[in-house]
Amino acid sequence: MSDNSLNNLPGGFKGMSQDMGSDQTAFKGVQWGKVMMWIFLLSDTFIFSCFLISYMKGRTSTVVDWPNTSEVFSLHVNGVAVPLLLIAIMTFVLITSSGTMALAVKYGYEKNRKMCGWLILATAIGGLTFVGMQAFEWSKLIHEGVRPWENPFGAKQFGSFFFMITGFHGTHVSIGVIFLFIYSRKVFRGDFDKGKRGFFTSMKSDYVAIEILGLYWHFVDLVWVFIFAFFYLW
Amino acid sequence: MSDEYNQKNTPIKAQSSEITSSSSGSSKDIDYVRPAELPEQDLYHGHSFITKWIFCQDAKVIGVQYFLTAVFTGIVGLVLSWLMRLQLGFPELVPFITAEHYYQFVTMHGMIMVVYFLTALFLGGFGNYLIPLMVGARDMVFPYVNMVSFWMFFIAVCVLMASFFVPGGPTGAGWTLYPPQAILPGTPGSNMGIILMLVSLSLFVIGFTMGGLNYLITILQARTRGMTLMRMPLTIWGIFTATALAMLAFPALLVSCIMMTLDKMLGTSFFMPTIVQAGEVLSYGGGSPVLFQHLFWFFGHPEVYIVALPAFGIVSDLISVHARKNIFGYRMMVWAIVGIGALSFFVWAHHMYVSGMNPWFGFFFATTTLIIAVPTALKVYNWIITLFRANIRMNTVMLFCLGFIVTFVNGGITGIFLGNVAVDIPLSDTYFVIAHFHMVMGIAPLMVIMGAVYHWFPLVTGRMLSEKLGKWHFWFTFLGAYSIYFPMHYLGFIGVPRRYFEMYDSPYVTSAIGMNEFITVAALIVGFSQLIFIYNIVVSLSIGKPAGKNPWKANSLEWLTPEVPPAHGNWGEKLPVIHRWPYDFNVPGAKEDYITQTTPPSEVISAEVEKT
Numbered sequence: 001m002s003d004n005s006l007n008n009l010p011g012g013f014k015g016m017s018q019d020m021g022s023d024q025t026a027f028k029g030v031q032w033g034k035v036m037m038w039i040f041l042l043s044d045t046f047i048f049s050c051f052l053i054s055y056m057k058g059r060t061s062t063v064v065d066w067p068n069t070s071e072v073f074s075l076h077v078n079g080v081a082v083p084l085l086l087i088a089i090m091t092f093v094l095i096t097s098s099g100t101m102a103l104a105v106k107y108g109y110e111k112n113r114k115m116c117g118w119l120i121l122a123t124a125i126g127g128l129t130f131v132g133m134q135a136f137e138w139s140k141l142i143h144e145g146v147r148p149w150e151n152p153f154g155a156k157q158f159g160s161f162f163f164m165i166t167g168f169h170g171t172h173v174s175i176g177v178i179f180l181f182i183y184s185r186k187v188f189r190g191d192f193d194k195g196k197r198g199f200f201t202s203m204k205s206d207y208v209a210i211e212i213l214g215l216y217w218h219f220v221d222l223v224w225v226f227i228f229a230f231f232y233l234w
Numbered sequence: 235m236s237d238e239y240n241q242k243n244t245p246i247k248a249q250s251s252e253i254t255s256s257s258s259g260s261s262k263d264i265d266y267v268r269p270a271e272l273p274e275q276d277l278y279h280g281h282s283f284i285t286k287w288i289f290c291q292d293a294k295v296i297g298v299q300y301f302l303t304a305v306f307t308g309i310v311g312l313v314l315s316w317l318m319r320l321q322l323g324f325p326e327l328v329p330f331i332t333a334e335h336y337y338q339f340v341t342m343h344g345m346i347m348v349v350y351f352l353t354a355l356f357l358g359g360f361g362n363y364l365i366p367l368m369v370g371a372r373d374m375v376f377p378y379v380n381m382v383s384f385w386m387f388f389i390a391v392c393v394l395m396a397s398f399f400v401p402g403g404p405t406g407a408g409w410t411l412y413p414p415q416a417i418l419p420g421t422p423g424s425n426m427g428i429i430l431m432l433v434s435l436s437l438f439v440i441g442f443t444m445g446g447l448n449y450l451i452t453i454l455q456a457r458t459r460g461m462t463l464m465r466m467p468l469t470i471w472g473i474f475t476a477t478a479l480a481m482l483a484f485p486a487l488l489v490s491c492i493m494m495t496l497d498k499m500l501g502t503s504f505f506m507p508t509i510v511q512a513g514e515v516l517s518y519g520g521g522s523p524v525l526f527q528h529l530f531w532f533f534g535h536p537e538v539y540i541v542a543l544p545a546f547g548i549v550s551d552l553i554s555v556h557a558r559k560n561i562f563g564y565r566m567m568v569w570a571i572v573g574i575g576a577l578s579f580f581v582w583a584h585h586m587y588v589s590g591m592n593p594w595f596g597f598f599f600a601t602t603t604l605i606i607a608v609p610t611a612l613k614v615y616n617w618i619i620t621l622f623r624a625n626i627r628m629n630t631v632m633l634f635c636l637g638f639i640v641t642f643v644n645g646g647i648t649g650i651f652l653g654n655v656a657v658d659i660p661l662s663d664t665y666f667v668i669a670h671f672h673m674v675m676g677i678a679p680l681m682v683i684m685g686a687v688y689h690w691f692p693l694v695t696g697r698m699l700s701e702k703l704g705k706w707h708f709w710f711t712f713l714g715a716y717s718i719y720f721p722m723h724y725l726g727f728i729g730v731p732r733r734y735f736e737m738y739d740s741p742y743v744t745s746a747i748g749m750n751e752f753i754t755v756a757a758l759i760v761g762f763s764q765l766i767f768i769y770n771i772v773v774s775l776s777i778g779k780p781a782g783k784n785p786w787k788a789n790s791l792e793w794l795t796p797e798v799p800p801a802h803g804n805w806g807e808k809l810p811v812i813h814r815w816p817y818d819f820n821v822p823g824a825k826e827d828y829i830t831q832t833t834p835p836s837e838v839i840s841a842e843v844e845k846t
Contacts, residue, residue: 046485
């Protein structure tokens with residue numbers, strides 16, 4: 001797909017219905033991998049929605065009171081309980097990593113190999129920091145006696161839902177971090193410039209792969225915003 | 235590239251056959267099809283036996299692998315149904331069928347047939363084989379992921395089968411796996427059995443997601459030149475919509491599996507209320523069993539259509555080809571498939587009228603449920619109108635299609651009874667429900683699968699199946715299936731409850747004894763008559779009549795490959811170019827009674843074809 005064909009696409013609903021009614025592709029100039037990631041993310045959205053809706057249902061129908069989240073999640077600094085401190089830092093780090101990822105995609109398309117590689121590495125480190133802080137938060141709660149099956153502060157579903165949903169999200173982040181490290185190595189090695197064939201798939205590498213990974217990463221961040229709102233602000 | 239796109243700023247349909255009537259240009263203009271947007275697909279060609287036949291990246295081989303694995307699990311499910319019927323018809327005849335075993339058979343039969351047999355067969359089997367061929371692609375867009383998808387499914391089946399051999403046996407919670415009973419002592423297989431079931435389902439969902447992404451993107455982004463969405467065979471529309479449903483419905487199953495696994499293994503209480511067991515209060519408390527039902531049926535109802543929509547699509551194509559007539563109301567059929575798919579997400583709680591949810595909820599879901607009857611009825615009318623005054627070939631494939639229409643209408647009408655809250659409440663948990671869903675999503679899709687096998691066997695193997703054996707097979711299956719499920723409606727009306735191991739001396743059951751025996755005998759006969767089918771397939775593989783190219787004189791692309799059976803990469807040197815929909819049968823003015831999708835307008839200039 002050459003780039004100037006994209007500039008000539010008619011816009012709006014008319015353009016969309018024309019593309020849908022045409023042959024060969026429904027999304028003009030969009031690579032297979034990118035469509036795949038979008039549809040996968042739609043499916044994943046349903047997974048997280050099911051989790052969060054179950055959480056809302058569980059929280060509103062427990063017989064025991066839900067713990068006061070601003071106390072449970074607070075961090076003690078010099079003996080003063082500061083609510084939302086840790087989580088604010090975590091969220092800040094994760095959102096920043098989204099920014100570095102966006103820049104990495106930009107430099108990737110500009111074939112600026114060095115910049116792209118470093119930015120992906122920075123994103124990976126941001127993600128790793130996030131997972132590390134999450135591990136810290138988990139260990140703090142576990143230390144205070146919160147378990148998936150019990151919770152000294154109130155309803156036991158608090159522990160269950162918290163560990164399950166943040167754990168599922170944390171798994172997503174961790175998978176993303178692993179891929180970010182792999183991709184930064186690939187970028188530094190120049191795989192995307194040379195179109196080196198993948199180890200498993202034996203398909204040619206392309207810089208679009210970075211954008212696809214970026215889509216995943218932004219999604220993980222977006223989901224975190226919802227988890228943040230529902231667990232820490234509610 | 236850009237210039238070619240600009241030409242497209244004129245309305246899309248003015249590209250090929252439309253030009254026949256409007257343009258005055260030479261034959262070259264008539265046959266104009268937009269040039270290729272995408273470069274040739276990069277394919278991995280296997281060289282060893284392992285990369286060609288086992289870890290194969292060719293969608294056709296993967297399709298056959300899916301098919302065979304699904305049929306194997308289906309046969310296990312069939313044997314389980316025999317054992318259940320033996321107990322129901324002749325209680326205590328077989329000593330090893332205890333109550334525990336009976337419940338395990340019920341559960342495994344249901345789960346195997348719905349998920350591991352029908353879903354895998356339609357989407358994994360037919361989807362993999364037919365999608366690239368019918369849309370004119372060389373292969374699925376991600377062949378490697380496709381291969382992993384099958385092996386994930388294979389592992390899921392292995393885990394499921396392993397649950398037969400663990401201590402306590404497979405789970406006996408019913409295929410709906412309702413908590414709290416599914417994970418509490420007293421239910422068979424409440425330890426390893428249920429855990430393996432949940433793990434297996436999770437693996438199935440992961441594997442299916444990989445395959446489903448392939449099916450969707452191949453259909454959306456890898457069609458050949460001239461293949462617009464509205465020129466695709468209805469088979470592809472059915473598989474496409476079903477896959478889209480699966481991508482959005484399986485998440486709910488995955489989530490409920492994860493939560494129940496945690497309830498079982500970590501002692502969380504997502505679905506578990508406070509429970510007193512043998513005078514002892516369990517550590518569970520505060521959870522909601524109805525939440526599980528909502529999650530399960532948010533998956534479970536679309537699942538019905540995941541099975542039904544590919545069947546709708548395939549049967550439309552089979553009817554059209556074997557009645558030598560275009561499908562009536564193609565666009566209506568497409569929108570009915572899409573509409574049924576969309577509506578299927580708003581009806582799930584009609585499975586839960588007796589669960590104790592808010593009655594207003596039932597009212598809402600009864601309304602949406604009955605609305606689904608509209609597009610479904612449209613489809614049935616269209617099949618019948620397609621047959622009206624058609625040049626019907628009464629072969630095995632057509633018989634199975636007709637069998638499908640009859641069983642589907644039958645099952646659909648009982649669905650209208652069950653969709654209404656007031657009628658459903660006395661009928662729920664009786665054999666009426668069993669009869670309903672076996673007719674509508676058991677027998678009806680099976681009829682399509684069998685018809686589809688008779689139809690596409692020549693494509694896959696290059697040989698025809700025996701018509702004579704096929705007709706025997708059809709009549710045994712069709713009449714036998716009716717003998718099984720028709721009496722069950724009556725059993726339901728007199729109130730015989732489902733899921734009961736034995737009726738003992740309950741008064742209404744005395745009148746059901748003879749009928750239960752009859753049903754059991756019929757079930758055994760139908761089951762054994764499938765041996766005719768298997769025999770037919772095995773024998774025809776070696777001594778069947780060679781099929782040659784396009785034995786049914788069909789129009790769609792899968793029959794138009796340079797080699798039959800198609801080779802890896804499907805199309806030889808050049809990809810096909812499409813000029814029309816696949817339903818140009820018996821067109822006035824055409825020489826033959828069919829015009830293939832690749833026939834350019836200049837070759838059939840006198841034919842009054844549909845504008846597609």
